[in-house]
Amino acid sequence: xxxxxxxxxxxxxxxxxxxxxxxxxxxxxxxxxxxxxxxxxxxxxxxxxxxxxxxxxxxxxxxxxxxxxxxxxxxxxxxxxxxxxxxxxxxxxxxxxxxxxxxxxxxxxxxxxxxxxxxxxxxxxxxxxxxxxxxxxxxxxxxxxxxxxxxxxxxx
Amino acid sequence: xxxxxxxxxxxxxxxxxxxxxxxxxxxxxxxxxxxxxxxxxxxxxxxxxxxxxxxxxxxxxxxxxxxxxxxxxxxxxxxxxxxxxxxxxxxxxxxxxxxxxxxxxxxxxxxxxxxxxxxxxxxxxxxxxxxxxxxxxxxxxxxxxxxxxxxxxxxxxxxxxxxxxxxxxxxxxxxxxxxxxxxxxxxxxxxxxxxxxxxxxxxxxxxxxxxxxxxxxxxxxxxxxxxxxxxxxxxxxxxxxxxxxxxxxxxxxxxxxxxxxxxxxxxxxxxxxxxxxxxxxxxxxxxxxxxxxxxxxxxxxxxxxxxxxxxxxxxxxxxxxxxxxxxxxxxxxxxxxxxxxxxxxxxxxxxxxxxxxxxxxxxxxxxxxxxxxxxx
Numbered sequence: 106x107x108x109x110x111x112x113x114x115x116x117x118x119x120x121x122x123x124x125x126x127x128x129x130x131x132x133x134x135x136x137x138x139x140x141x142x143x144x145x146x147x148x149x150x151x152x153x154x155x156x157x158x159x160x161x162x163x164x165x166x167x168x169x170x171x172x173x174x175x176x177x178x179x180x181x182x183x184x185x186x187x188x189x190x191x192x193x194x195x196x197x198x199x200x201x202x203x204x205x206x207x208x209x210x211x212x213x214x215x216x217x218x219x220x221x222x223x224x225x226x227x228x229x230x231x232x233x234x235x236x237x238x239x240x241x242x243x244x245x246x247x248x249x250x251x252x253x254x255x256x257x258x259x260x261x
Numbered sequence: 262x263x264x265x266x267x268x269x270x271x272x273x274x275x276x277x278x279x280x281x282x283x284x285x286x287x288x289x290x291x292x293x294x295x296x297x298x299x300x301x302x303x304x305x306x307x308x309x310x311x312x313x314x315x316x317x318x319x320x321x322x323x324x325x326x327x328x329x330x331x332x333x334x335x336x337x338x339x340x341x342x343x344x345x346x347x348x349x350x351x352x353x354x355x356x357x358x359x360x361x362x363x364x365x366x367x368x369x370x371x372x373x374x375x376x377x378x379x380x381x382x383x384x385x386x387x388x389x390x391x392x393x394x395x396x397x398x399x400x401x402x403x404x405x406x407x408x409x410x411x412x413x414x415x416x417x418x419x420x421x422x423x424x425x426x427x428x429x430x431x432x433x434x435x436x437x438x439x440x441x442x443x444x445x446x447x448x449x450x451x452x453x454x455x456x457x458x459x460x461x462x463x464x465x466x467x468x469x470x471x472x473x474x475x476x477x478x479x480x481x482x483x484x485x486x487x488x489x490x491x492x493x494x495x496x497x498x499x500x501x502x503x504x505x506x507x508x509x510x511x512x513x514x515x516x517x518x519x520x521x522x523x524x525x526x527x528x529x530x531x532x533x534x535x536x537x538x539x540x541x542x543x544x545x546x547x548x549x550x551x552x553x554x555x556x557x558x559x560x561x562x563x564x565x566x567x568x569x570x571x572x573x574x575x576x577x578x579x580x581x582x583x584x585x586x587x588x589x590x591x592x593x594x595x596x597x598x599x600x601x602x603x604x605x606x607x608x609x610x611x612x613x614x615x616x617x618x619x620x621x622x623x624x625x626x627x628x629x630x631x632x633x634x635x636x637x
Binding site: 132134142146234258 | 315475478541609
């Protein structure tokens, strides 16, 4: 690819940093803040851009894993049955053609299951649901925190 | 019961929902703000002259401008605090104005002077207050969004910590029952109503702004719904009490004003404690020591709050509000902020998308807190 995405982002960062920012008047505080943040955003994107597809695929893989763990272990009444059916369909439809949309659908399916368990989950279903979600999310949130470390908020 | 919330919060949610289709918002230019102020004062204070309008930096929510109002040979500095079309926290200017008036002489706060609650003169709702001197962070703390992990250092810490805690105790001791506070509803229908109002508001806000769910967020929301605590004593809460939301004199270390009262409500003091104790608003030393707002270690803060307020902190209730705080900040950064940026209804979209990168930290907090179980 000519020019590469990296070259394009680098040129935008340089224009913002060395041409635009120094020429903003001192009283233009909002403009200065916004340009500095835009530069920061772009520099982070520059470092992440090649890894975004892999990151998003892993998000989907993790969503499928947690749903797959939940499906056989939760039982309940009609609300739970319907939620499980919907979640099963979301997992079945996760073929990687629309990675973000498929991840979102599975997460929404899990949200529905959480609500359904509160309605008519069998005794003990909530404990299983909670333990399963926390076990998987414990690892998933660490990946997400690492991903957003360049923003400078996190101290992990 | 999902509709059970303060009237003003219902109005705010409806406004948020109804405003979604409005056109983009553009940051106001200095000449535009000068003209708006000139027209406003021509109406309410004929003969007054507006000058020296300049934007206030920092913050993630409002458009703020310093200006000078001159009349009869007297120059007075003021601060204009104006809503964008949508913000990372959607609040009500009149409600904040009412409480700032009420808090005069109770704790140090800016003096509010004028309010245009419905945006009759200003493009959006706005309030004007007298300028108070001070800074929100030490001048050498580096360029960061105010309050997120502000490091004060040992000298300032020593000067600020007693004031910080004593003012929180004073807010919670405020006799709201004897005060006239229009717009503030009292959650006294049943012992769980204070917690339920807070939960219902933020849960609906999450849906209005189409927060992208993840399993631990769904789990946290259900846990909060299932574990509403009783509130033993209703107090005035600040709602966003932390370093970054007060001004102090850098030389003396005197707190000159407590800021950002827009999330204040009558509720449970544990809600403020849970917020103060959030990791994201504190600092962590190299040895792993956490200090809330860089002022107190967690147990030290709880112990000192109990000693100075005469209250007993219920650990189970505090745990509930620890969870609620992390969930609420998720709603704020991952739903409110991103929705405002998506709709182009804010003057600093790029800051809002930047702040959204904190969401995994709150998700991690929720995993840790929910793993502790119900009985803390």
